[in-house]
Amino acid sequence: MMSNRKFILTGLLISALLAGGASFYANSNPDGLEKVAQDIGFIESAKDNANADTALADYGVKGVENERLSVGVAGLIGVVATGAISGGLFLLLRRKNPKN
Amino acid sequence: MHIPDGFIDLPTSAIFAAASAGAITYSLVGARKQLDEKSAPLAGLTAVFIFAVQMLNFPVAAGTSGHLLGGALAAVLVGPYAATLALTVVLVMQGFLFADGGLSAIGLNVFNMAVLGVWGGYAVFLLVRKILPKNKSSISIAAATAGLISVPIAAVGFVFQYSLGATATFSVSAVLGAMVGTHILIGIGEAIITALTVSAVMASRSDLVFGWKNKTSTLEIRS
Numbered sequence: 001m002m003s004n005r006k007f008i009l010t011g012l013l014i015s016a017l018l019a020g021g022a023s024f025y026a027n028s029n030p031d032g033l034e035k036v037a038q039d040i041g042f043i044e045s046a047k048d049n050a051n052a053d054t055a056l057a058d059y060g061v062k063g064v065e066n067e068r069l070s071v072g073v074a075g076l077i078g079v080v081a082t083g084a085i086s087g088g089l090f091l092l093l094r095r096k097n098p099k100n
Numbered sequence: 101m102h103i104p105d106g107f108i109d110l111p112t113s114a115i116f117a118a119a120s121a122g123a124i125t126y127s128l129v130g131a132r133k134q135l136d137e138k139s140a141p142l143a144g145l146t147a148v149f150i151f152a153v154q155m156l157n158f159p160v161a162a163g164t165s166g167h168l169l170g171g172a173l174a175a176v177l178v179g180p181y182a183a184t185l186a187l188t189v190v191l192v193m194q195g196f197l198f199a200d201g202g203l204s205a206i207g208l209n210v211f212n213m214a215v216l217g218v219w220g221g222y223a224v225f226l227l228v229r230k231i232l233p234k235n236k237s238s239i240s241i242a243a244a245t246a247g248l249i250s251v252p253i254a255a256v257g258f259v260f261q262y263s264l265g266a267t268a269t270f271s272v273s274a275v276l277g278a279m280v281g282t283h284i285l286i287g288i289g290e291a292i293i294t295a296l297t298v299s300a301v302m303a304s305r306s307d308l309v310f311g312w313k314n315k316t317s318t319l320e321i322r323s
Contacts, residue, residue, distance in 0.1 A: 002304045004138065010304075011145040019152035027157040027165040032282040033101050033258065035164040040275055042268035047106035049199035057199035059155060071155075074198070078151055081197060086147035086189045090182065093132050094140035 012083065019075030023059070024068045101169060101254060101283075102194065103209055103261075105202030112265025117207025123215045124188055130181030142308050143178040147186035149297070150174060154190065158289050166286030169254055171217025172225060172246035173294045176239070176311035177301060180222040187214035212257035221250030225311060239312050240299045247294030251287035255279040 002010070030038060037043035055062045056074050064070040135143060150170035157165035170190075174183030191209050194200040201209045225246035232238035259279050263272045298309070306312050 001307075004141065007305050007308070008141045008145050011149060015145075015148045015152040018149075019155050023152075023155040026155060026167075027159045029157070029159060029163050029165040031101060031157060032160070032164060032166050032255070032286050033103065033279070036275065036278040036282055037107070040270045040278060042107065042266065042270050042275075045106045045267045046104040047202070049105060049195070049201070050203050051196060051199040054197075054199065056197050059198050059200070075152065075155055078155075078193065078197065079148055082151040082190060082193055083144060083148045085193065086186055087141075087144035089185065089189065090131075090135060090140040090143040093128070093185075094135040094137060095132075096137070 012079070016076060016079050019079045020072045023071050023075045101167075101209075101213060101251075101258070101286075102191075102201030103205040103212075103258060105204050106267060107202075108205065108208055108261050109265040109267055110204060112261060113204050113208055115264075116211045116261060120188075120207045120210040120215060123184060124210070127181040127184040131179075131185055134179055134181055138308065139178060139182070139310070143182040143186055146170075146174050146178050146183070147189050150186065151190045151193070153293060154194075160285040160289065161282070164282060164285075166251075166283075166289055168290055168293050169213050169217050169251055171213055171254070172221025172243060172250040172290070173297055175218050175222035176225055176243040176246065176294075176298055177309060179310040179314070180218050183218045183222070184214050187218060208258075208261050212254040212261075216257040217250045217254040220253035221246040224249045229311065236302050236306060236312065237299075239302060239309065240295045243298040243311065244291040244295035248284075248287040248291035251290045252280050252283045255283035 051057060056077060059074045060070040061073050153168045154170065157167045160166045171183060171187055174186050188210050191201060191214060192206060195203055195206050225242045228242035228245045229238060232241060259272065259276045262275050301309055302312065
């Protein structure tokens, strides 16, 4: 059986490869909600996110021209940030001494 | 599926933010009882994996893409309490760091994906698991079915919010038909990714899978 550490590290590595590498090949068509909003017409009511001009908006690093690098680095930053927040949250929540 | 700012008015957004806050509090209490040294790291990994796979939009129909929502997947892997929290972390991070999903719409998005997607998906999983034989491949099949149905469930959540507080005036039934139709197609992708992921974890560490160990421990108590 795979050890806990090896299992978690393998999962993190796969996530990093997907967000940092495979994300470049993601389909860039509008997603389901966006397409429905376009087809029906309420897309006009969308407003820009207040952070729409920040460094990582729309999964790209601002100022990086190379598309592959831009989305890849943004994805890796997302992996690290999600890992830090969720890892911290769940480690705080866990029972340290299971009673059963 | 990430609702931008502007689609839904602020009072409606506030109501769903409050409902989501209630669900998050409930999930914090539940996760605190359930998570231990072994399951806590998997819950963290689940959030990371879902973030990564949500970046991978796949084509569904002409000019439309979809991506994993991950609610059913997370519920099967780590239980619905931790799943709601994992999805919430992903959605909040996407809204603030990547400007994906409106900031005023975070409550709406958490409600659809982290609450409806997770708990709706988990309910379908339990139902399908109940009628299938008690073996490992049944867990993947039940998880896939849960994934498939969780996507239109989350889409109906949006239509409900639209019916209460849309800033536009297009008919609710038109939005309902289009949203459900499109999201059944996206649900097929969700089912495939959910089945592959659950199967991989079942093959390497089935003892960590909430939807599997949760059932076997119940059986142990009964016997």
